[in-house]
Amino acid sequence: MSLAIHHLSPDDIPLMEALLTLFGEVFDDEDTYGKHRPDEAYLRRLLGGDTFIALTASKNGQVVGGVGAYELRKFEQERSEVYLYDLAVSAAHRREGIATALIEELKTIAAERGAYVIFVQADTGVEDEPAIALYSRLGRREEVLHFDIAVKDEQDSPEI
Numbered sequence: 001m002s003l004a005i006h007h008l009s010p011d012d013i014p015l016m017e018a019l020l021t022l023f024g025e026v027f028d029d030e031d032t033y034g035k036h037r038p039d040e041a042y043l044r045r046l047l048g049g050d051t052f053i054a055l056t057a058s059k060n061g062q063v064v065g066g067v068g069a070y071e072l073r074k075f076e077q078e079r080s081e082v083y084l085y086d087l088a089v090s091a092a093h094r095r096e097g098i099a100t101a102l103i104e105e106l107k108t109i110a111a112e113r114g115a116y117v118i119f120v121q122a123d124t125g126v127e128d129e130p131a132i133a134l135y136s137r138l139g140r141r142e143e144v145l146h147f148d149i150a151v152k153d154e155q156d157s158p159e160i
Contacts, residue, residue, distance in 0.1 A: 003098060004058045005105045010048040013040050015056050018063040026088035053082070055105055057089070057098045065089035065098040067106055071113055082110040084120040 008015055017037075024033030038046070046052050050071070057065035068086040084106065089098045103118070110118055 002059070003096075003101060005101055006056045006058065007105070007109060008047050008054040008056065010044040012047065012054075013043055015058075015063060016043050016047060016054060019054060019056050019066040019068070022063055022066055022090060023068070023086055023088050026090060027086075053106065053109055055102050055109075057102055059093065064093040065102055067102045069106055069118070071110075071115060078114075080110075080113060080115045082106065082113075082115045082118045084118055087120070 006012070006015065008019075020033045020037060024030040027033070047054060053067070053069040053071065055067040055069075056063045066086075066088060067084060070083045070085055071080050072083055073080045084103070087099060087102060089096075106118060
């Protein structure tokens with residue numbers, strides 16, 4: 001079985017839908033990735049914009065992994081950073097180098113866009129130990145704090 005990595009474009013709505021389904025399954029969070037799923041027009045605009053990057057990894061036409069990332073243009077220098085927001089590989093296809101292949105493709109895209117770094121956040125819980133091990137092999141670890149600042153009153157904001 002050969003692995004195919006695909007950089008999604010506005011014409012790849014079925015692949016984006018499959019990627020959202022995969023994220024919901026892998027993260028055990030079908031509500032976030034499926035309950036209020038954006039319509040096709042929104043997904044086309046997202047995939048056609050210049051700040052969002054979506055990659056899928058497929059085997060025999062089935063999406064088995066993927067990445068959602070954002071390019072953040074910097075203001076202090078003419079360069080950007082890429083924030084790897086979500087990365088998932090289906091349980092049946094882990095330990096096959098798929099996550100590494102996705103990150104390598106993201107590195108290529110980031111370099112083409114003039115980015116100088118890709119950064120990713122990982123939780124410190126036991127469930128993220130494999131992700132932390134992967135990211136430790138590929139990059140330098142930094143200890144940071146993360147804060148969610150609500151944009152609306154908490155009772156009006158959806159749960160994060």
